[in-house]
Amino acid sequence: MTNAFFKVPTPVNEPILDYAPGSPERDELQKTYAEMTAETIEIPLIIGGKEIKTGNLADCVMPHDHQKVIARYHQADASHVAQAIEAAAEAWKTWSEMPWQERAAVFIKAAELLAGPYRQILNASTMMSQGKTCFQAEIDAACELIDFLRFNVEYMTDIYKEQPMVSPAPTWNRSEHRALEGFVFAITPFNFTAICANLCASPAMMGNVVLWKPSDTAVYSGYHIMKLWHEAGLPAGVINFIPGPPQEIGAAALKHPDLAGIHFTGSTKTFQYLWKSVAENIENYKSYPRLVGETGGKDFVFAHESADVPSLAAALVRGAFEYSGQKCSAASRAYIPTNIWPEVKKRVGEMTAQITMGDVGDFSNFIGAVIDQRSFDKCAAFIAHAREAADAEIAFGGETAGDKGFFVQPTVIETTNPHYKSMCEEIFGPILTVYPYDPAKLDETLDLCDQTSPYALTGAIFGRDRGDLVMMADRLKHAAGNFYINDKPTGAVVGQQPFGGGRASGTNDKAGSKLNLLKWTSARSIKENFVPPTGFAYPHMLDS
Numbered sequence: 001m002t003n004a005f006f007k008v009p010t011p012v013n014e015p016i017l018d019y020a021p022g023s024p025e026r027d028e029l030q031k032t033y034a035e036m037t038a039e040t041i042e043i044p045l046i047i048g049g050k051e052i053k054t055g056n057l058a059d060c061v062m063p064h065d066h067q068k069v070i071a072r073y074h075q076a077d078a079s080h081v082a083q084a085i086e087a088a089a090e091a092w093k094t095w096s097e098m099p100w101q102e103r104a105a106v107f108i109k110a111a112e113l114l115a116g117p118y119r120q121i122l123n124a125s126t127m128m129s130q131g132k133t134c135f136q137a138e139i140d141a142a143c144e145l146i147d148f149l150r151f152n153v154e155y156m157t158d159i160y161k162e163q164p165m166v167s168p169a170p171t172w173n174r175s176e177h178r179a180l181e182g183f184v185f186a187i188t189p190f191n192f193t194a195i196c197a198n199l200c201a202s203p204a205m206m207g208n209v210v211l212w213k214p215s216d217t218a219v220y221s222g223y224h225i226m227k228l229w230h231e232a233g234l235p236a237g238v239i240n241f242i243p244g245p246p247q248e249i250g251a252a253a254l255k256h257p258d259l260a261g262i263h264f265t266g267s268t269k270t271f272q273y274l275w276k277s278v279a280e281n282i283e284n285y286k287s288y289p290r291l292v293g294e295t296g297g298k299d300f301v302f303a304h305e306s307a308d309v310p311s312l313a314a315a316l317v318r319g320a321f322e323y324s325g326q327k328c329s330a331a332s333r334a335y336i337p338t339n340i341w342p343e344v345k346k347r348v349g350e351m352t353a354q355i356t357m358g359d360v361g362d363f364s365n366f367i368g369a370v371i372d373q374r375s376f377d378k379c380a381a382f383i384a385h386a387r388e389a390a391d392a393e394i395a396f397g398g399e400t401a402g403d404k405g406f407f408v409q410p411t412v413i414e415t416t417n418p419h420y421k422s423m424c425e426e427i428f429g430p431i432l433t434v435y436p437y438d439p440a441k442l443d444e445t446l447d448l449c450d451q452t453s454p455y456a457l458t459g460a461i462f463g464r465d466r467g468d469l470v471m472m473a474d475r476l477k478h479a480a481g482n483f484y485i486n487d488k489p490t491g492a493v494v495g496q497q498p499f500g501g502g503r504a505s506g507t508n509d510k511a512g513s514k515l516n517l518l519k520w521t522s523a524r525s526i527k528e529n530f531v532p533p534t535g536f537a538y539p540h541m542l543d544s
């Protein structure tokens with residue numbers, strides 16, 4: 001029992017290390033990467049803190065060298081889901097009752113471990129399994145995850161501090177926040193180690209227990225996250241790691257009466273499937289499962305003719321091609337006025353030609369490969385379609401090479417048709433489609449941008465005149481949950497631009513914010529009456 005209102009350490013964004021030649025962080029990361037790629041590890045399930053080997057093995061490979069097996073992981077089946085639910089229920093008894101400051105301490109410690117000894121382990125594992133360059137791994141697996149952990153602890157205390165405004169005498173009104181009754185099912189994508197960890201950590205921080213099904217292409221970094229939680233002192237059974245076939249694991253968890261929430265990031269199609277499954281089972285649950293999903297995007301850059309050409313061109317290249325366009329925020333369609341397009345195109349072409357692509361262990365590369373064969377084939381199909389189309393052409397790039405790694409050259413498609421296939425559909429690869437528009441048709445082109453895709457995740461506008469910027473921002477108000485003015489549409493930072501989109505892009509619960517944490521708690525309003533009435537009659541019933 002402690003008598004104090006604790007104040008948590010004030011969160012600050014983790015500084016991004018630059019990995020310049022000769023820097024200590026570069027040496028350490030290169031050494032860690034070399035050591036980790038030299039061995040093939042075995043990855044068990046982790047249920048109730050115990051390692052479980054099912055014998056049903058699958059491989060983890062590197063996207064830039066897909067013959068290189070870095071791990072063999074044991075896959076769960078429906079029986080392991082049942083075990084994990086049991087282990088989680090057991091852990092819930094103590095974890096959901098643990099004082100908040102003790103839960104906070106686990107995640108603050110995890111942040112410090114990650115800022116220190118775990119930094120290069122998580123960076124190297126993200127480079128190896130998800131094909132990120134050192135810089136892209138650093139901003140994700142190290143900085144963003146540290147920020148999620150530190151800032152969420154602060155947001156959690158903000159939630160707990162909020163109390164009813166009024167307690168008329170002789171009463172005292174109070175609010176308390178309970179864990180959800182049951183387990184949260186965290187289903188995570190391949191592309192951000194920080195997102196995968198946070199989808200588990202944010203419900204757990206609020207006192208919940210979690211079943212975690214990682215993407216089959218991010219099991220390797222996921223396993224290292226589990227080690228981080230363990231070292232930070234997270235009790236057994238709070239987060240249970242169950243990689244394996246999505247349909248089988250999903251079906252077993254989704255129909256269970258104790259499903260209290262789904263914390264998902266991934267494609268729109270998968271989230272819609274999950275939502276439908278919950279709807280079909282709705283009568284079987286003990287409570288209404290909370291559904292939080294951040295999903296696909298078709299993110300845009302829209303330029304006014306007054307846009308600064310050099311910064312617009314740089315934003316297109318970085319926004320579209322960093323991490324091979326595999327950020328949900330990546331610029332994938334652009335609307336550029338015809339009177340500035342020739343100059344923008346020249347600059348984009350010059351920069352694109354300088355992009356280096358290859359093994360991410362070679363720090364001179366700007367990008368690696370796309371995640372897997374499926375993604376490679378999808379990119380190749382979009383490129384082939386553009387080569388054949390009468391209303392589109394390949395302006396730059398367009399080469400692919402899949403023998404050693406899943407390499408797709410950064411590609412710019414130019415189209416005369418604002419509804420051309422790659423202006424509308426999410427690709428999730430290094431392909432940017434540009435529609436040069438007549439500047440006299442600004443108004444209708446803004447409508448096109450707003451209405452062309454079902455998504456509303458990120459978007460950027462470029463221009464100089466404040467009146468034009470205000471008008472464009474207003475017209476595109478619902479087209480993006482993360483909106484940028486004269487900047488690329490990627491690279492949101494926790495504590496600065498909480499992340500998430502609307503329409504088909506998700507429930508917009510803003511990862512890395514109080515809004516998200518509120519989903520993982522069930523409030524109880526308490527009224528205490530110090531002088532309760534002793535009779536039933538109202539004053540108007542009394543004799544005068």
Ligand SMILES: NC(=O)c1ccc[n+]([C@@H]2O[C@H](COP(=O)([O-])OP(=O)(O)OC[C@H]3O[C@@H](n4cnc5c(N)ncnc54)[C@H](O)[C@@H]3O)[C@@H](O)[C@H]2O)c1
Binds near residue numbers: 506
């Ligand atoms: N909005 C955001 O914040 C955000 C962030 C990152 C990625 N994304 C989106 O994620 C997608 C790319 O990630 P991905 O390829 O890993 O997505 P995905 O939908 O293929 O997979 C996401 C997760 O869902 C699981 N899954 C798939 N089918 C399932 C089923 N039937 N039952 C249970 N689980 C199932 C997968 O195994 C994986 O763990 C893109 O669409 C991207 O835009 C969105």
Ligand SMILES: N[C@@H](CCC=O)C(=O)O
Binds near residue numbers: 327489492
């Ligand atoms: N938060 C990241 C995108 C996450 C999705 O993949 C960004 O803003 O670039």
